[in-house]
Amino acid sequence: MKHTISVLVNNRPGVLARTAGLFARRGFNIDSLAVSTTQDPDVSRMTIVVEGPDAVLEQISKQLYKLMDVIKVLDHQDEAVxxxxxxxxxxxxxxxxxxxxxxxxxxxxxxxxxxxxxxxxxxxxxxxxxxxxxxxxxxxxxxxxxxxxxxxxxxxxxxxx
Amino acid sequence: MKMAGAQAMMEVLRREGVEVIFGYPGGSLLPIYDVLYDTKDIRHILVRHEQGAAHAADGYARASGKVGVCMATSGPGATNLVTGIATAAMDSVPIIAITGQVPTFAIGKDAFQEADITGITMPITKHNYLLTEAADIPRVFKEAFYIASTGRPGPVLIDFPRDVQQAELEFEYPDRVELPGYRPTLEGHPKMIERAAELIDAAERPLIYGGGGVNAAGAQAELVELAERAGIPATMTLMGKGGFPEDHELCLGMPGMHGTAYANYALHEADVIIAVGTRFDDRVTGKLDMFARSAKFVHIDIDPAEIGKNVLPTLPIVGDVKRVLGELVKKVARAKHSQWHDTVAGWKQQYPMGWKGDGLKPQFIIQEIHRATKGEAVIVTEVGQNQMWAAQWYPCREVRQFISSGGLGTMGYGLPAAIGAKVARPDKAVWDIAGDGSIQMNIQEMATAVQGKIPVKIAVLNNGYLGMVRQWQTLFFKNRLSQVDLAVGTPDFVKLAEAYGAVGLRVMEESEVRGAVEKAMAVDDRPCLIDFAVARDENVMPMVPAGGTVDDMLVD
Missing domain, CATH: 3.30.70.1150 (ACT-like. Chain A, domain 2)
Known part of the structure; x- marks a missing residue:
């Protein structure tokens, strides 16, 4: 099923490449990706739509957390958005x-x-x-x-x- | 205090307790090497190929538990580090790779010796940096050491442009790092530990399956205590070797493709498996959905992403292996499991490790090295048959005693890693168990060992073949030996060793082995290589073919 996740990252050069590269090399498909800065100029927010079973989503989230520039990962599956x-x-x-x-x-x-x-x-x-x-x-x-x-x-x- | 970037780097290395840098100079590192010229308290070991620098730093880190440091210039120097960095990443080894880079104004212009090394190493580093401001040097280096050595260890690369090395900064060393996205979990969840203890207490056929995390965490004492208290036999992976003393009666040796038959049967029959600091690698599990089918798993690991990656455990515990085991051992009940131990002992009797036939056998040679070194040497391996025989026939008692490229399987790893290990442990005999194929992949590091007066021992198990590939072709490709015969063109290793200024010895027969090994042990001012003309067609046994199960195991 489709999941929408928000990833809060440090607003630094190369962070998009790190994140997108992780999806590619772990074999996760990105449906869509939107990035911009947030109310905090040091933090960017990525909204990523991915397709996959819950176990894959959990693995994606854990792998994202291993990136030093990832501050928080939110899977919006069970909440009102x-x-x-x-x-x-x-x-x-x-x-x-x-x-x-x-x-x-x-x-x-x-x-x-x-x-x-x-x-x-x-x-x-x-x-x-x-x-x-x-x-x-x-x-x-x-x-x-x-x-x-x-x-x-x-x-x-x-x-x- | 004002200083140049290159001096600031050296100052940070000093404060982080770095004793040695393995490196190779070049245009983009000139300011750093100029500072090194006056540096007396940090040793620089000049390698002969940058790949050697990365492996030596890795061997140093594995043998010592400290962070290893390697350095290479921009462009080809940096790309030559890549295999070594990937090796360290796969086996969770803390190294810092410092690369020179073209000046910041030239970056992106395809300048001479420019390569985008942060881009190239993104997937094989725990983290990497491109330094663009001299003022960032203290913080970036401090973070790099912290990231490399904490949590699940791993390599960190710092790309250091030449103009930043020369730029002045006000040196202020931060007293702590601020990484909001990085907080490794060290303490296991008490509730999960309690439930794990209950699961272990209820087990009839429990088994410990330990990996490299036990070595990394130095958790041998805790693991042995758990095993002895709850009566649990233990099988340790290639990376976990030494994490449980192999002369202990509860130790079953290595599991997996070339593991002992009894370890594989134990995995197959166990009802509760305590997986400790390990990642269910395919070389251990074989066909994943047939692996340990009767077992429930307790999986203890510091990396949450390893939990459920390959096998979904009944009880996951994220935390430092040493701390979690320390808590777990307090909660489990004493148990004997005599019936289970009888079963395991039966397998040990029925399927003992051994070899057949005459001639100079590699297994015998490694046994002799074990005997001559009283089982106390640090054993480094290349990759292939030599690696598997070393793992099977050199039982280790201590953590960090066995050093091998497990995950990436990097041929050419052994000699430079042995150099690094010997620098870390000058008190120990360090042996590189090599093959004639692997040793030639980084043979130039003989010069490094000679120049640095680093007396490593090299045992070349010379069968004139790319032995492991030859074995697969024999067993699975109808003995159609394709491009594996190295006999023609391989140099006379004795003459080669002598040409480098090392000691070279040759052994043709079993009766000469002991004398040669003892002679090698007496050399203490330069490397010593023994060329063993081993039986050509020996196979590594037992063997579970790739993607197979315990039922497919070949025993001879």
Missing amino acids: VNRELALIKVDASPAVRGEIMQTVSIFRANIVDVSDRTFTIEVTGSADKVDALTGLLSKYGIREMMRTGRIVLSRGAPTA
Whole structure:
């Protein structure tokens, strides 16, 4: 099953390579990975989505803790979280379908952030399911380019770390 | 106090109690070697290949329990350390590798002798650093020693650019390290220890399966106490050799591929196995889902990631092996398990270790070395048949007495590691048990031993073959011997030893063994190599084929 884990790491050069390298050499597959700094400039937060049974997840977490730059690993499996993903989708938008696309975009509370004579670029924020649903609907018009940030997650309520 | 980066490094090494550096100079290390020129209290041993420096530091660390230090220049010097660092990583050996690096302004520009050694060694170090600010030198070195030597030990590399070696800093040595992400668990959980004791008390056929962690933690006394108190026989892996005295009646020798038949039968039949500082390596377990099927496991290890990696234990205990055993032994009841011991004794009788046939046998040679050294030598091995025979035929009584590349299986490890071990233990005879293949992989270190007046003994079990591969080809590839015959081209080792300024001896027959070994023991100012012309086609037995089970065991 899919797990979303947050990894708090020292904000230093090479830490992303150490973490990603660990996944590769231990044979763990990364579905998505998002990294940024946190409220503490010395600490970065990675949100990593991985697929695997619980035993594999436990091994991943233990191996991550062996990296000196890893401060904390949180597996969000059993807790309430807010999770979001942002996508930019450039879709073919001929005059005949523009209205239709704009309606779809509005239903999803997404935004059109760039317009050319043949395309729209759409920004959507939400859960991975929501992004999937919108890209599914837009695919029939022809998606030219697309970029997703990967999931980011915070647990609800008071901070855990 | 103001000083240059290179001086600051030397000052830290001094404060960390470093006695010796194994190294090889080069362009990116010139400032450090210039400081070394005036350094009288830290010995530098000049190796002849950087790989030798890493193995020597590793041998020094394994023999002494201290951190070993090696040093190499940027680029090829640094990449030559890689095999040695990986060897240390696989066997959890605390070494610090210091590499020169091109000046910071040249990094990333493909400068002369530039290699991204922190990138290259990321998967084979416990941690590594690229120093970019001279002010960081005291902290980084202090952290490096702390990380290498605590928790599950391992190698740490510090990449040290030349301009940072020359830059000035205000030297302040931190009195403690701050590593928020690194807090090894030392004390075992009391509740788990209690439950482990209950499980052991309820066992009918308990067995101790000990590994390198027993040596690393120096936990022999605690382990023996547990075994004697609760009447538990013990099998010790290649890495755990000496962690339980092998002349003890409860010791079953080594388990696994070339382990004793009785250790493997005991693993197969045991109902509770106490796995201590060990990682269920495939060379021990064979086919994992058939391994010790009737057993419940207590797994004691300092590295939480080892728990459940290969085998899911009934009772995991994370902590320092010595401390956990110390607590556990207080909780277990006295027991005898006479019936179980009778069974084990039956296997010992039925499947004794031995060899067959005539000729100069490697097993006999190692027995003779054991006799001549009263079982007190530090034994270092190369990798292959020589390694397995050394493990089988040189019983050890003490921790840190047997030094071998177990995890990575690095040919060429033995000679440089023996040099490091002899530097660490000048009071002990140090023997490198070698093969004609392995010894040639780092034979240049003869010069290191001669120049450093390091009187190691080298026993080359010379069968003119890459023996272990030859054995597999014989047994599993219809004796189609592919690229394993080394007889042509192998030098005359006696002449070679003499050419290096060492002592060389040759033994052709059994009757000459004792005399030659005694002669070697008398050499105390330079290395001595004995070339033993051993029976060519001898196999290491018993053998559980790779991925096999105890039922597949070959005995001769």
